[in-house]
Amino acid sequence: MLEVFNVTKSFGGVKAVDNCSITVEKAGICGLIGPNGSGKSTLFNVITGYYRSDSGKILYNGNDICKMKPHEIVNMGMSRTFQLTHLFKRMTLMENMLIAPKLQEGENIWKALLGRNVKKQEHGNFEKAMELLEFFDLTHLRNEYADSISFGQQKLLEMARTMMAEPEMVLMDEPTGGVNPVLINKIIGYIRKLRDMGITFLIVEHNMSVISELCDEVYVLDYGKNIASGSPEEVRNDKRVIDAYLGAEHVT
Ligand SMILES: Nc1ncnc2c1ncn2[C@@H]1O[C@H](COP(=O)(O)OP(=O)(O)OP(=O)(O)O)[C@@H](O)[C@H]1O
Numbered sequence: 001m002l003e004v005f006n007v008t009k010s011f012g013g014v015k016a017v018d019n020c021s022i023t024v025e026k027a028g029i030c031g032l033i034g035p036n037g038s039g040k041s042t043l044f045n046v047i048t049g050y051y052r053s054d055s056g057k058i059l060y061n062g063n064d065i066c067k068m069k070p071h072e073i074v075n076m077g078m079s080r081t082f083q084l085t086h087l088f089k090r091m092t093l094m095e096n097m098l099i100a101p102k103l104q105e106g107e108n109i110w111k112a113l114l115g116r117n118v119k120k121q122e123h124g125n126f127e128k129a130m131e132l133l134e135f136f137d138l139t140h141l142r143n144e145y146a147d148s149i150s151f152g153q154q155k156l157l158e159m160a161r162t163m164m165a166e167p168e169m170v171l172m173d174e175p176t177g178g179v180n181p182v183l184i185n186k187i188i189g190y191i192r193k194l195r196d197m198g199i200t201f202l203i204v205e206h207n208m209s210v211i212s213e214l215c216d217e218v219y220v221l222d223y224g225k226n227i228a229s230g231s232p233e234e235v236r237n238d239k240r241v242i243d244a245y246l247g248a249e250h251v252t
């Protein structure tokens with residue numbers, strides 16, 4: 001579904017991503033791990049059109065997406081969440097849902113925000129938002145401001161928001177980072193359910209038990225280079241991975 005070939009991205013003299021290749025199969029959950037600063041978020045930004053790669057090739061469903069803009073990539077069916085959530089903190093959960101990317105073709109987001117000129121299609125988006133809030137167990141909070149809910153619930157809201165675009169593939173940058181253990185288990189459950197519905201995932205995570213529970217395949221980055229890949233079990237036992245990453249204190 002997603003094929004990344006020999007992608008490199010430098011900032012000044014730093015090769016944040018260095019000749020990196022990964023493949024993600026349809027309806028699978030692929031993990032991306034590695035120490036802080038190893039290039040995981042940069043690779044996400046390159047894949048999702050936020051940064052332009054210096055070299056290499058990225059195919060999504062066989063289409064070259066290297067030069068596409070973020071919204072064009074969303075329109076092709078690939079959405080993402082951010083390491084630090086990208087929510088509108090002084091808007092309610094429902095308002096955040098309704099201004100999600102690709103709300104509808106050519107629609108002016110402010111109309112939906114101001115509640116004027118509500119058309120049939122907008123009604124459809126409202127229903128979709130309600131269904132998604134229900135799915136993520138956030139319905140009771142729909143009229144609260146996004147900054148008044150817990151960080152873990154904000155992560156859930158961002159997942160829900162991402163689903164408004166009805167993606168085929170979702171890239172999640174640390175979905176359980178900073179989240180309490182109870183909510184981590186809920187997030188694992190939601191990701192599994194969505195995978196069972198046919199959605200493909202690429203997930204950056206520092207929590208190795210989350211990786212082991214969810215992923216079919218894992219890629220390991222170190223200084224921007226892919227140093228290993230395989231099943232969670234295989235990479236856990238790989239000496240290069242233990243030396244570069246799993247020996248470190250912050251890994252859970
Ligand atoms: N916009 C930028 N400008 C300059 N350097 C950057 C930029 N973004 C990332 N870098 C550098 O690129 C390298 C990779 O950073 P990146 O954020 O991709 O790492 P990461 O693997 O996501 O780390 P973490 O686990 O801490 O989130 C780091 O050396 C970082 O300082």
Ligand SMILES: [Mg+2]
Binds near residue numbers: 040041042173
């Ligand atoms: Mg990161």
